[in-house]
Each structure stands twice: as C-alpha cells, then as structure tokens.
Amino acid sequence: MKKRxxxxxxxxxxxxxxxxxxxxxxxxxxQSSTFFFGDTQSGVDILEGRKEGYIxxxxxxxxxxxxxxxxxxxxGTEAAVAFASGMAAIAAVxxxxxxxxxxxxxxxxVYGGTTAFYENILTRLNCPxxxxxxxxxxxxxxxxxxxxxxxxxxxxxxTNPELSIVDMARIAALAKGHKIMSVIDNTFATPYxxxxxxxxxxxxVHSATKYIGGHGDAIxxxxxxxxxxxxxxxxxxxxxxxxxxxxxxxxxxxxGLRTLHVRMDRHCGTAAxxxxxxxxxxxxxxxxxxxxxxxxxxxxAKKQMSDFGGMVAFRLADRKAxxxxxxxxxxxxTGVSLGDTETIMLHPANLFYPKLSDAECLxxxxxxxxxxxSTGLEDAEDILADIEQALKTL
Numbered sequence: 001m002k003k004r005x006x007x008x009x010x011x012x013x014x015x016x017x018x019x020x021x022x023x024x025x026x027x028x029x030x031q032s033s034t035f036f037f038g039d040t041q042s043g044v045d046i047l048e049g050r051k052e053g054y055i056x057x058x059x060x061x062x063x064x065x066x067x068x069x070x071x072x073x074x075x076g077t078e079a080a081v082a083f084a085s086g087m088a089a090i091a092a093v094x095x096x097x098x099x100x101x102x103x104x105x106x107x108x109x110v111y112g113g114t115t116a117f118y119e120n121i122l123t124r125l126n127c128p129x130x131x132x133x134x135x136x137x138x139x140x141x142x143x144x145x146x147x148x149x150x151x152x153x154x155x156x157x158x159t160n161p162e163l164s165i166v167d168m169a170r171i172a173a174l175a176k177g178h179k180i181m182s183v184i185d186n187t188f189a190t191p192y193x194x195x196x197x198x199x200x201x202x203x204x205v206h207s208a209t210k211y212i213g214g215h216g217d218a219i220x221x222x223x224x225x226x227x228x229x230x231x232x233x234x235x236x237x238x239x240x241x242x243x244x245x246x247x248x249x250x251x252x253x254x255x256g257l258r259t260l261h262v263r264m265d266r267h268c269g270t271a272a273x274x275x276x277x278x279x280x281x282x283x284x285x286x287x288x289x290x291x292x293x294x295x296x297x298x299x300x301a302k303k304q305m306s307d308f309g310g311m312v313a314f315r316l317a318d319r320k321a322x323x324x325x326x327x328x329x330x331x332x333x334t335g336v337s338l339g340d341t342e343t344i345m346l347h348p349a350n351l352f353y354p355k356l357s358d359a360e361c362l363x364x365x366x367x368x369x370x371x372x373x374s375t376g377l378e379d380a381e382d383i384l385a386d387i388e389q390a391l392k393t394l
Contacts, residue, residue, distance in 0.1 A: 004306055007074075007192055008261045015069030016254065018062075029251040030062045058244045059234075067250040070257055071212075071222050074191040075204050079230035081238060082222045082245035086187065086207025087113045089221030092237035093183055093205060094122070094154075096229075103149045104129045105142065107166060108365065109159035111185065111207075112352075115365070134164040135296050142174055152181040158188045158301070161348065161372040163288045163313050165297025168304055172200025187211070187339075192264045194305045203229060208253050210339030211310070214263050218252040220245045263377065267310025267339075270375040270383060277384055278314045283321075283391050285369065288313040311338065315369040319358065321394050322347045322371055328393045331378065331386040338374035343383050346372045 016027040035054040037043040045051035054060050068080040083089040094117065098104070104122065106114075108131040118129045130145040134157065142153075153175050157166035168184065175182035183203045184196045190211045196204050203225035206212055213220070222245075223233055238244060275289035287294075290301035291308030301308055316322050326334055332343040336351070349361045349368040358368040375383065 004192070004195075010073050011070075011192075011257050011260050014073035015071075016066050018066075027063060027066045027251065027254050029247055031247050032061070033057050057247060058242055059239055061247050061250070063247040063254070064245050064250040067245070067253050067257075068222065070254065071191075071206070071224050074257070074260075075186075075224040076191075076195050076197050077204065077224040077230075078227040080222055080224040081230045081234050082208070082220060082250060083238070084221070084243040084245055085219050086111075086185075086205070086209055086221035087117065088241075088243035089205045089207075089223050090114055090185065091117060091121070092233050092241065092243070093203060093223055094152075095241075096233055096237055097151050097181060098122070098125065098127050100125045100127065101149060102127050102151045103147060105145060105150060105153045105180075106131055107134050107155035107157075107159060108132065109134055109162050109164050110154070110156050111160045111187075112348075114154070114185070134159055134166040139170070139174065143178075146174075146178045146180070150178065150180050152183055154183045154185075156185040156188065157194075157304075158290055158297075158309055158311065160188065161311075161313055161346070161370060162367065163188075163290055163295075163309075163311055165290055165295075165301045167300050168194075168196055168199035168201055172202075175202070176200065188309055188311055189305060190260060190264060192261050193268075193307050193309060197225075199304060202226070209337065211260065211264065211267075212256055212339075213253050214256040214260065214339060214341065215252070216337065216340035216342070218249040218256075220249045220253060264307070264310065266377055267375050268307040270343075270378075270380040271310045271312050271373075272308065273380045274373060274375060274383065274387070275312050277387070278312070281391060283316065283394050285315040285317060288315075288370075310375045312373040312375065313370055314373075315367070316371065316394070317369070319347075319350060319368055322369060323350050324394060325371065325390050326350070328390040329386055330389070331382055332373075332376075338372075340374065341377045343376035343378060344374040346374075348372070 046053040072080040155166050182201045184201050186204045187207045206222050208220040272291050278284045279287045289312045332345050335344045361368040
C-alpha cells in the first residue's frame with residue numbers, strides 16, 4: 001500500500017531542534033529535575049508563558065518537549081503532551097473531560113487497562129459508559145445513547161486484541177454533529193499508518209511503550225490534539241496529578257521514532273505473511289487481520305490506513321490447544337506487550353483468567369480461543385517456521 005511521502009524525514013528530523021549551539025546529531029538528554037533562572041522576574045515570565053524556558057521537569061523539560069514536538073509533527077496536530085504511561089495519558093484525557101454524572105460512549109473492544117479504568121474509576125464518579133460494536137452497530141444505535149451528559153466518544157482502530165476496524169470519519173461526523181469530543185487510541189496503527197485528525201478526530205492518545213519506543217525498554221504515553229486542549233491537560237492533569245514522562249524515557253522514545261517508518265514496514269510485511277499462512281492452515285479455526293479480504297473491516301482499513309499493521313490474531317480449536325501452542329514456541333516470546341523487536345504471543349484467556357470457563361470469559365469480553373501476535377523484526381521465515389512447528393504438536 002502507498003506510504004506517506006516525507007514521513008521518514010519527519011521521524012528523523014522533526015522536533016529535535018537543540019538551542020545549545022553545539023549542533024548535536026542526537027537530542028541531548030536533559031536529566032535534570034530543576035532549572036535555574038537569573039532572577040525572580042525571569043521565573044515569573046517562564047511560568048506565565050511570556051518567556052521560553054523551563055522551571056521543573058514535572059511541568060516541562062527540553063528532552064520531553066522534543067518528544068512532544070515530534071509526535072505533534074507526526075500526527076499533524078497543534079500540540080502534544082507526554083505522560084508517564086499510556087494509561088496515564090488515557091486517564092488524563094478522561095478525567096479532564098468528565099465530571100460526576102457525565103457519560104462516555106466507547107468501542108466495546110478496547111485495551112483491558114482502559115476497561116479497568118471505566119470499571120474502577122469512572123464508576124466512582126458515576127460516569128456511565130455506553131458501548132458500541134466497532135463494525136456491527138449502525139449510526140442509529142450510537143445516536144440513541146447520546147444524551148446531554150455525553151462528553152466524548154472513545155475508541156481504538158484497529159482494536160485490541162480482535163483487530164476490528166472503526167470508521168474514523170463516521171465517528172468524527174457523529175461527534176461533531178452532537179458537539180462532543182472524539183478520542184482515539186492510535187497505539188496499534190501509529191501515526192505512520194493512519195493520522196486520525198485527517199479524518200476529523202479531535203484527540204489522539206498513544207502508549208509510547210509500544211511501537212513508538214519499539215525496543216521494549218521504556219514506558220510512556222502521549223496525547224496529541226488542539227493547542228487549547230493540550231494546554232488544559234498540561235496545566236491540570238500534568239501539573240496536579242504529576243504523571244510526567246521521565247527525560248530518559250523521552251530520549252529513548254526519540255531514538256525509537258527515528259526508525260518508526262522502517263520498523264513498521266517490516267512489522268506489516270511479516271504480519272501479512274503470517275496472516276496468509278495461518279488462513280490456509282488446517283489447525284487454525286479463523287484469522288483476524290485487516291489486510292485479509294475476508295476481514296469485515298478490510299475496505300474501511302484500506303481507506304483510512306496506509307498499511308494494515310503488525311498485529312495478527314487467530315483462533316484455535318479450544319483452550320487446551322491454545323496453551324499447548326503457546327508452550328511449544330521456541331523463537332517467539334510469550335508476553336503481554338507489543339511493538340517490540342521480538343515477536344510476542346499472548347493468549348489472554350489462559351494467562352489472565354485461567355480459572356474461568358469459556359462462557360465466563362465471554363461474559364467478560366474475552367475471547368477464550370483467541371491468540372494475539374505482535375510481529376517482531378526477526379526474519380519472517382523464522383517466525384513462520386516456529387509457528388508451524390508449534391501447530392504440528394496440536
């Protein structure tokens with residue numbers, strides 16, 4: 001599929017201007033908690049925004065700001081603000097927009113941490129969440145749950161872990177029509193594969209831990225959107241809640257972003273090869289990958305993505321087969337994260353709910369037969385060989 005012109009230039013150069021005068025090839029790491037100023041008025045001017053500078057790293061740091069500026073450039077937004085984790089970024093957006101009694105519309109298939117935030121935090125605030133199915137529910141069903149208390153629509157595309165596709169333009173039109181905010185978790189696609197603001201979405205969040213970092217060695221999150229909303233987050237959620245990104249992790253993310261376009265091409269190519277192989281395997285019940293023409297969201301994904309991503313999901317016959325398959329892998333790793341250099345497999349039902357029946361898992365929204373693959377940077381032939389030998393043991 002067609003890639004975005006100039007994206008590699010942005011990943012390498014955008015946002016990393018250093019004003020030290022030394023012209024380093026890599027953005028310096030400003031590993032400092034505090035920044036001094038010449039006199040009281042200078043500090044006041046910095047705090048009130050009349051003068052550029054830094055006071056305290058929880059509020060701002062040159063390395064962190066360089067990371068934020070690069071995300072801003074990649075997503076095509078007015079501003080961005082970084083947080084200590086992807087969940088901190090999601091929590092900041094939800095807590096900034098919601099007050100007790102307000103309501104949320106959410107895609108039913110979202111990251112488990114997001115669902116836990118709905119259940120553990122929003123319930124305390126008496127903020128109901130109304131769910132929609134990403135590919136089945138018509139506009140009328142979404143419109144029916146909009147009320148005067150609805151403040152935002154939150155969704156992912158592709159979703160985690162089923163890889164369903166949500167039509168971003170459809171969600172944006174619905175949100176704008178009812179004057180509510182649209183927020184997308186763009187972690188799976190990254191700004192390389194899709195730019196939600198071009199489809200009318202208001203706000204983008206990322207778990208930078210995943211593809212943005214790309215090396216499995218740092219945790220962080222980021223929110224990108226309008227300058228006005230990002231300023232609100234920086235002044236309320238970042239300053240008061242304190243979930244700031246460390247300068248060192250920001251530096252690691254800057255390093256990771258320099259190769260994002262190269263890595264994503266490799267992830268996508270391997271994922272397509274794996275999906276094709278699995279779709280034709282007799283021991284595989286079904287394959288979920290937006291790049292397959294049999295995927296119900298294929299046409300929408302092709303419209304709004306430049307490629308179909310590095311994630312693949314598939315189902316086996318039963319949970320015993322899933323466990324045997326996972327435990328027989330030799331090259332591929334087993335873990336809960338994604339977007340790393342290594343291929344990572346996850347069977348959520350056996351790992352998180354080993355004592356629950358299939359029916360109980362389904363009631364929790366967990367597919368008991370689904371295995372998620374995050375393709376790594378190994379040779380595709382080696383990954384395929386490992387999967388094949390594990391399938392043979394079933």
